[in-house]
Amino acid sequence: MSQYTMIIADDEEIERKALRLLIQKEFPEIEIVALVANGTDLVAQAQKWRPDIAIVDVNMPGINGIDAIDLLCARGVGTRFIINTAYDEFEYVQRALALKIDAYILKPEKRDVTIATIRKLCRQIDEERSSNRSQKQIQELFVRIQPVMESEIMYSLFIGEPAGGSFDTYCEMHAVRFEAGAVAALVPVVGGAGGLRSQDKAVLRAALDAAFGDSCFYLGSVTESNICLLLFVPARPEPEQRRWIADVLRVAVDKLNHSLHLPLRAGVGGIYSRFDQMGRSYQESLLSLVGTQGDGVVFYRREQQEEIGRARSEAELLVSLAREGNLQRIGYELNELAPSLRQDAGKGIALWTAVQELLDRPAGENASLRAQLGRTAEALERPDADGAALLREGFYRVSALLAEGGSDSDETYVQQALRYIEEHYASEISLDTVAGQIGISPFYLSRLFKSEQGETFVECLTRVRMAAAVRLAKETRLSIREIAERTGYSNPTYFCRVFKKHTGSTIGDLREQARKKRF
Numbered sequence: 393m394s395q396y397t398m399i400i401a402d403d404e405e406i407e408r409k410a411l412r413l414l415i416q417k418e419f420p421e422i423e424i425v426a427l428v429a430n431g432t433d434l435v436a437q438a439q440k441w442r443p444d445i446a447i448v449d450v451n452m453p454g455i456n457g458i459d460a461i462d463l464l465c466a467r468g469v470g471t472r473f474i475i476n477t478a479y480d481e482f483e484y485v486q487r488a489l490a491l492k493i494d495a496y497i498l499k500p501e502k503r504d505v506t507i508a509t510i511r512k513l514c515r516q517i518d519e520e521r522s523s524n525r526s527q528k529q530i531q532e533l534f535v536r537i538q539p540v541m542e543s544e545i546m547y548s549l550f551i552g553e554p555a556g557g558s559f560d561t562y563c564e565m566h567a568v569r570f571e572a573g574a575v576a577a578l579v580p581v582v583g584g585a586g587g588l589r590s591q592d593k594a595v596l597r598a599a600l601d602a603a604f605g606d607s608c609f610y611l612g613s614v615t616e617s618n619i620c621l622l623l624f625v626p627a628r629p630e631p632e633q634r635r636w637i638a639d640v641l642r643v644a645v646d647k648l649n650h651s652l653h654l655p656l657r658a659g660v661g662g663i664y665s666r667f668d669q670m671g672r673s674y675q676e677s678l679l680s681l682v683g684t685q686g687d688g689v690v691f692y693r694r695e696q697q698e699e700i701g702r703a704r705s706e707a708e709l710l711v712s713l714a715r716e717g718n719l720q721r722i723g724y725e726l727n728e729l730a731p732s733l734r735q736d737a738g739k740g741i742a743l744w745t746a747v748q749e750l751l752d753r754p755a756g757e758n759a760s761l762r763a764q765l766g767r768t769a770e771a772l773e774r775p776d777a778d779g780a781a782l783l784r785e786g787f788y789r790v791s792a793l794l795a796e797g798g799s800d801s802d803e804t805y806v807q808q809a810l811r812y813i814e815e816h817y818a819s820e821i822s823l824d825t826v827a828g829q830i831g832i833s834p835f836y837l838s839r840l841f842k843s844e845q846g847e848t849f850v851e852c853l854t855r856v857r858m859a860a861a862v863r864l865a866k867e868t869r870l871s872i873r874e875i876a877e878r879t880g881y882s883n884p885t886y887f888c889r890v891f892k893k894h895t896g897s898t899i900g901d902l903r904e905q906a907r908k909k910r911f
Contacts, residue, residue: 396514445514450476548842603643703745729743809827837849862902
């Protein structure tokens, strides 16, 4: 199979045949796809075949060689051109240089000079192809790891411990600068059919990219209850920033509604200039939706903090009573709250949201409890919901499920996750993958890793993979590509970067050190 393709353009038949014989003898890897005698045919054949190389005579009838090359360059044909002419005139040389011609040879040229010129172009083509393959592999890797990195960064905001290092790496990968940002929470409109649970995550992610298009840069996380977005906001006066966010979100929400039949409303947190402030913006984006109905874009108001504080205090009392099994007192407290719940359905939703946060750990240990929390949350969002009655039934059922207790395994969730990572680190795994395997939410698992391990999930996975890579480097003669593949990295270049950053050495340095210790 040929490695390169070529067109020979010359109005002299003897010259065309002589070049063809030279190429066939000296370059079996080159396939000559066309021989042409004028500039018009050169343009037509070059557009058809898109050859790697074209040897072009300047003085041809009709369109001359220089004009033909000029036209092909304007049409985006990426061929490398060698001018082959007996006309050693400055005008031609000058125009050829302006067109960035790859080589220039004169008739009659020495055979070895022509061969060396063609061979040099072949090497350049090889280097370009290698670079393109490497760039494509890196791009494919970025596409695969982007959702994992986004989830890791967004979960760090959810638990109030922003992963600044991961965020800086993400910005560097995408060559984007963070000047200001705000978090937006998109939730289904109350009464909207299907909601987020019925949506395929991959389809939803594609729809998000299409909806936002080129309007802004963002990081996103999709859960069963909301779409959480970290928007990169231009550095402008705050009133202009708010108008910009509102315009971007209104257009995007409208597109999502039309493409997925998914009516959404958006709550927006405060706009801040530092990434470590985005956790606060996330909390504010959720608070902004408390007590609101219908679609549209709602910005956070400072007085909403007092409302959510009251809801959390009430939730803490009711959860305590549910743990004790004190159903009578729960009924009494809910009767006291009934008038305000009837006046503002959002207060019931805020109260139950606080309950879900307080029962996050038991929900992870008890699938029935987790399901009940979700059912009550969905019921409270119905337009005709009787908040007091639904909350009473929800607390009674939660109390019973809490009394049944916990987990089917003696292992903690982090221990289960660590065991899964140790067994599957060579595969493409993510926080979502591991959380799904052990039956808890990615948000909760991310929080546990940070609190119990003192590191993020990605940091833990990288540590395990690098330990395996060091072991393979010292104990085997596997190639770098093979070590990369056996430790979960499909791209050796990216693997080498991570290895050097993590260990401070290259594979070669590590092996040399190990060899010296043995002798």
